[in-house]
Amino acid sequence: MKDMAFTPVLRADHALPEQYRISKPMDQREYLCNGTIKNWTGPRQDVLSPICDMHNGTIQQRRIGSYPLLTEQQAIETLEAACQAYDHGRGTWPTMSIAERITHVKGFTGRMKERRADVVKLLMWEIGKTLPDAQKEFDRTVDYITDTIDALKDLDRVSSRFVIEQGVIGQIRRVPLGVVLCMGPFNYPLNETFTTLIPALIMGNVVIFKPPKLGVLLHHPLLEAFRDSFPKGVVNTVYGKGQRVIGPIMKSGKVDVLAFIGSSRVADILKQQHPKPHRLRCVLGLEAKNAGIVLKDADLDLAVKECVLGSLSFNGQRCTALKMLFVHKEIADAFITKFSDAVDRLKSGMPWDEGVQITPLPEPNKTTYLTELIEDACSKGARVVNKDGGVVRQTFIVPAVVFPVGPGMRLFSEEQFGPVVPIATFSNIEEPMNYVIQSDYGQQVSLFGSNTNLIGEIIDTMVNQVCRVNINSQCQRGPDTFPFTGRKDSAEGTLSVSDALRVFTIRTLVAAKETEANRQILKTIVTERKSRFLSTDFIL
Template identity: 45%
Template sequence: MRFSCRAVVSLLLSSCSLILASDGETSASFLDQPPPVIKKPIPWLPVVPNYENLEWKDVTVCCRRSNPSVDTNTCADNVPLIVEPTTIGSMPQFTTDQALEVLKQAKEAWKGGAGVWPQMTYQQRIEAIEHFFVELAASREDIVETLMWEIGKNRKDAESEFDRTLQFARSVIDAIQTDNNFNGTWQEIGNVRALVRRAAIGVILCLGPYNYPLNETYATLIPALLLGNICILKIPTIGGLVHLQTMEAFAKSLPPGTIHFIAGSGRETMPPLMKTGEVDGLAFIGGSRAADDLIHQHPHPHRLKVFLQLEAKNMGIFLKDTFEKKNAAMLGHAMDETLLGTLSYNGQRCTAIKLLFVPSDDAPKFVAMLVDRVSSLVVGLPWDQKDGTFSQITPLPTPQRVEYMRELIDDAVYKGAEIRNENGGNLIGGVDSTLMVPAVLYPVTPNMRIYHEEQFGPIIPVATYDDLETALEFGQSGEYGQQVSVFGSDSDSVASIIDRFSAVYGKVNLNCQCGRSPDTLPFAGRRSSAMGVMSVTDILREFSVPTVISYKEQNGLNDELLQGTQLKSNFLQPVTRTSLSTIRANRE
């Protein structure tokens, strides 16, 4: 049966059965979660002319339970879960002229490298950023609630995003304090003494994604700031409200003009900034087409320092030996990793596994096991729980994402694939809902869009192979090259795959899902998946340039000169570890 966009079945399941296992023996938590009240920030940085006259656009999200009075003790099966959109805040819509005014103020703050922030010592900048996170910690619960409501992230994942953001920043600071590239030590090379230290680039334009609006954005923004750059943050259209909740912390911690915000239409605001040629660096996380368009707007692209994290079509390859009877435990583990890799946060991760290759003879068994696991997931609103487990499948952030999922499913079914799990691809909660039941598609073939396009959502496509070369060819000829997961114990096959893919993917995962962590490892990609490397140390190099201070000894004169210079130069000042209690005391 074809899954038609024009004849979508919206499931009106009971608010109990929605997140209960089929046995119905456990109870669930259905607290009516009131939407957050996200206020306009007091300091809009920078102070845009006529700020109060900016147009503000409501941010409307799915989903609020429209029947919150459900008796959660009885949970009658005839009481449907129905959700409705609700407004949780508003976002200013900058014009082109206002965006250009922001850039002007950023250039003034940079002042050719002589501005207040770039002229501060590393230590002073570290203490300012540490103070920012002290201030931000007070807003943790507000930000977590906003992540749940605006982008459908469950509470556990929202809390993890906030905490991991702070942990990453702390690790970056540790790297600055311990890495000689940043702390700086003198070295002797023949008769030359030299110190190499990294310095800022200039004005950095940061564009982050909706799926991890805090963590992914701050993974570029905070390192860029610590190095002395002036940053302009383009708030994403979706997932942007959390950034309004950070502004007051920034205002209390950083000198005026250090960080700037632009909101509204990216098409109206971003190209004009790039066309000026006054943007020195671009940190972009999103789609390759949009990245190319922005870069091409710059009149001197050779001067633009570029860091990109783009699309991926990561695949999972199951080797034949995985299905041997003696490897039953390994297969079970592989299935668990596959479930996490494909559907964590509804599959809305660049590192998600987005296409599975399975031996043809073993595919029916594999699909049955996969369907069984998908059917056991907790599906509901981000704050709903079953036995202490928050919903694992939650609403997609916009109706447009639902429509794209429908297009991919429709295309695959029309061309011969089947939706193998019950209600796969259907909506729960009524016509206004974006809560989609994951769809397991099998068999998926090269003539289907889902075989090539990044779904970035709750669809698991399963393809088959008779010859492993089919999967290897997909990897080598594909458009993307971020990661691959390989499941099996055949060392000959694994060695062959590693050798073939070592120049294709940034990471080869053995018997585990794809992922970015740990953050100390390089996170890179090839082809249209990335430009630049992310890790706590690599990201610092992306937003800085090494500066060398050197001299040749002349009867002790230069040694004496350097002794006095080091005491007076901000650039040469050493970095020391400072506790948070000391930072708080200094601020008070």
Template identity: 45%
Template sequence: ALLMGNPAVLKLPATGGLVHLLTADAFAAALPPGVINFVTGAGRKTMPPIMETGLVDLIGFIGGTGAMDKLIKQHPEPHRLKVFAQLAGKNIGIVLPDADLDVAAEQCMLGSTTYNGQRCTAIKLMMVHESVADAFVAKYAAKVGALKAGLPWEDKVAITPLPEPSKPAFLEGLIADAVGKGATLVNAKEGGGTRHGALFIPAILDGVTKSMRIFQEEQFGPVMPVARYSDVAEVLAALKASWNGQQSAIFTSDPAKAAPLIDALSSQVGRININMQCGRSPDQVPFSGRRSSAMGTMSVAEALRAFSVETAVTYLAKDATSVALGGALDQHSKFLAPL
């Protein structure tokens, strides 16, 4: 936004907002007043008055689809509003019968538990072929069980307390719904699904079906569902029905088996990962999405385009006066001056 000449209003997040005090101090020391403005407080109270002014030309947003929809509707002229948003994800890890299960288990563990699974790029549902499901779940559970839970500053801790006060109860509700409909809490004996204050021990659910909330809803936390399938058509149907449009991961050693999934996913998600977890990096790879997962592409080049509108200055090439004028404008116009 700044590179393209835009002033900005930054809404500080309710969780972790204190860290931005350092950012605000740095901007205040380097930029003129009014270039970057910070707003604090509950988004439901602070954002509607700003959007209702109609002075917002572009909104950049990271969060849930419901909040994004409300913000757009609050603008009095939504047709004028450009939207650049990274939203929710329900990324599916697909394990085919010929997959290297050690690789699949390791990558799915990393993809579902890093940052407590609280990232849009996390693997939030695993669909595993029934012929290898038992072996995969055993390997996956062993890797998850080896993760140390504790406080962030403790040595080698991988699972830490959740920042949102309401999140543990929400996760417990997803587990109760799944178990009540026939799923198995694989690591119950190891404490899976229990909590100590805000510290939530990762829970692995096996036998998950589409009738369960965890199959559809974004958990955004350490509850990891495994659904079993007998035919890849079941996976394709789940992908087609999903609201997710961010990423997916395919685990296989056979290009012929990967191809139908890639062909289907190519028009459904923004990134397809082969034998690796879903993720953001490297930065030179565009971070895009479809459906309810994104509006716009996140990359340096795309961000510059998103926060700008092309303007052309033209003149008649056959008119000597216009040619002379056009050649000298960059010496007088700030807009046309070289960067």
């Protein structure tokens, strides 16, 4: 293979814009507990960027900071703070009116927007996200908060009336569940953490959140905003090794909701640690091996464009990425030629470089793992079909298009979560359909073609296997108003702007027989505002 032009090393002649420089490491010592930003004097974990430096002729990942390695003592301290703030549903936050909670969340959002530049810069340095993608992640998160507020107003208006059924008067509202443990993923460490944290908060729950191992520092600029925007104990942060800090929290049995986005292996460990499994509600976003199926009558240019985006956006490090492509044999040669050419044209570089699309990978030893997948496939009859595909330089790997991939190869079944694209061919549509049916995962699938009879037939099978079927487009999460979930081992619970409000709450009602005395009691409570639950007020 030819040598690579790009190596993820900052050199003296590299044009690094001033606004994206990290002048000195960010050594975080703070964590938020019970409304106080506390100082940690114990050991810390170094944070290494996927971007490298040259030191005395040796290439090393740049150290950009560190974060606290808390102990069980601090973990339990944050848990007790959360429990005290919730106080079995009697705390200030869970009993606060919806309008008041919205005001607090709006205040936080304003403070959050002031730190946009800091968060965006750290997204680039910590996980190698490109500048446009980092900006989009931040802005999309702000939009998500705004949309959540609007959705809650709609929900509140629907819930603000009494219903009378079979001689019973009732009012049905959604109430919080209690203490929520939020753990987000490294690939969207801000957005996907907040898609659980914000709806949990705004519905009256209290939160403990642990940032992912990669993407920790970018939350630091928001600690003061959390502290100043919410009552003490409502938001708490915990840092460190999961076994040491999350294990004790789960084993306490005091967590009511686990909101976790990551691997099913870790999710199973966390769930099993909870001593009261029937009390624990889980909201889980787990693995996926989304397939793209390119039919013989597909628009090749469109299919190639969408499959490149779907498989290699943010280096393929997305749960919604297309991780297995099936192409009809009659068009396979033409598709692979166009697809490989398109992949080779993707620009590699530093996250802040203009037009860059492929960047260094943040996960330790990720390039080694991906190389092993490629070598396994090649040892069993596949080959890398694009120029320089699979060439590794430190934390960077050239996107590899591997063909033909089939059963028995690790790439056929393992979620690669990186810039390696396996392609298989088929002559009978049952082949890719059976792949999806037999898969352990059931998140999404993409179909490319124009035969409405065939597409309709595939849809009717796939909707009972996955939770979103995309026609002539890549798999994706958005728009955030659409439901986002998965079948099998891919998810538990449904997330969207409106669904998240429901998943972190439970429907509760107050009911009374329709007698004159009860009517008067309810009327007095409502008109004299003696209850926050029983109310006909609503937010415009």
